[in-house]
Amino acid sequence: MIRPLFACGLAIVASVAGGLLPVRNGDADAGRVAATPTPSDRPPLYRSSVVGTDFDFITDRDPSAFDALRFVALKPFEMPDKRANDRPLMKDAYVFAARYRDGTTVAIAVDAAFGSRPAAEQEASRYTLRLGRLPSLYRRHLRHIVIHEGGADTTAFAEDRGHFLVLYSGNATRRIGTHDLEETLFHEATHAAIQQQYLPRAAWKTARTRDGAFVTHYAETDEQEDFAESALFAYTLIKHPERFPVAERERIERQIPHRIDFFRTVYVD
Numbered sequence: 442m443i444r445p446l447f448a449c450g451l452a453i454v455a456s457v458a459g460g461l462l463p464v465r466n467g468d469a470d471a472g473r474v475a476a477t478p479t480p481s482d483r484p485p486l487y488r489s490s491v492v493g494t495d496f497d498f499i500t501d502r503d504p505s506a507f508d509a510l511r512f513v514a515l516k517p518f519e520m521p522d523k524r525a526n527d528r529p530l531m532k533d534a535y536v537f538a539a540r541y542r543d544g545t546t547v548a549i550a551v552d553a554a555f556g557s558r559p560a561a562e563q564e565a566s567r568y569t570l571r572l573g574r575l576p577s578l579y580r581r582h583l584r585h586i587v588i589h590e591g592g593a594d595t596t597a598f599a600e601d602r603g604h605f606l607v608l609y610s611g612n613a614t615r616r617i618g619t620h621d622l623e624e625t626l627f628h629e630a631t632h633a634a635i636q637q638q639y640l641p642r643a644a645w646k647t648a649r650t651r652d653g654a655f656v657t658h659y660a661e662t663d664e665q666e667d668f669a670e671s672a673l674f675a676y677t678l679i680k681h682p683e684r685f686p687v688a689e690r691e692r693i694e695r696q697i698p699h700r701i702d703f704f705r706t707v708y709v710d
């Protein structure tokens with residue numbers, strides 16, 4: 442199988458409201474079954490959305506709805522960590538509440554390993570503006586983000602039913618360096634915020650069958666990755682079509698036209 446350039450997938454162990462969720466899926470390296478419905482003569486266009494293209498889908502000059510960051514407490518928080526599943530799920534974290542001008546709030550839980558509240562606040566501040574560039578719809582459903590210290594080689598992941606995503610500060614630094622952190626957040630937040638609601642819908646399943654092709658190789662790994670990968674291309678085409686060179690835009694529109702139409706019904710804000 443094609444080894445994805447970044448693995449996100451769902452949390453292997455995650456719990457919400459005190460109870461452990463069953464393992465839903467390993468990360469993308471764990472040997473997923475290929476997506477089923479669409480044998481096609483047309484190969485995917487790109488390797489992956491985030492690290493397999495040079496497109497700036499979302500830029501750090503885009504407006505942000507961020508308003509203010511408030512410290513809540515240093516307290517135990519559920520901190521799933523795919524580097525070692527035997528680590529305790531509950532760990533001390535500096536917990537902040539990021540407030541947005543659309544009335545939404547996203548909690549940010551920063552690993553106590555950052556060592557002090559100011560250090561944790563500085564770390565949280567790397568994400569506040571970027572979270573404010575996501576669609577408002579995402580912030581309405583995203584409950585919190587978890588930030589672990591380090592993990593330069595550890596990719597982010599998301600939990601769709603718990604509505605949260607997990608980032609590693611070392612990996613985030615790399616993604617900032619390549620202008621990819623916004624796209625990483627969008628991809629993971631698509632899993633965390635809206636996937637559970639939209640993935641089962643007939644309109645989505647019909648769209649991918651009609652398209653008969655995938656936008657990226659990573660989208661081919663399974664339906665969830667197809668959803669998140671297609672979402673970023675569709676969102677950019679709908680909101681900022683000029684960010685694709687004309688020839689690329691036309692290729693994307695020929696490749697996944699029905700999925701793009703589907704996402705027009707999602708990104709209505």
Ligand SMILES: [Zn+2]
Nearest residue numbers: 449450666669
């Ligand atoms: Zn993903």
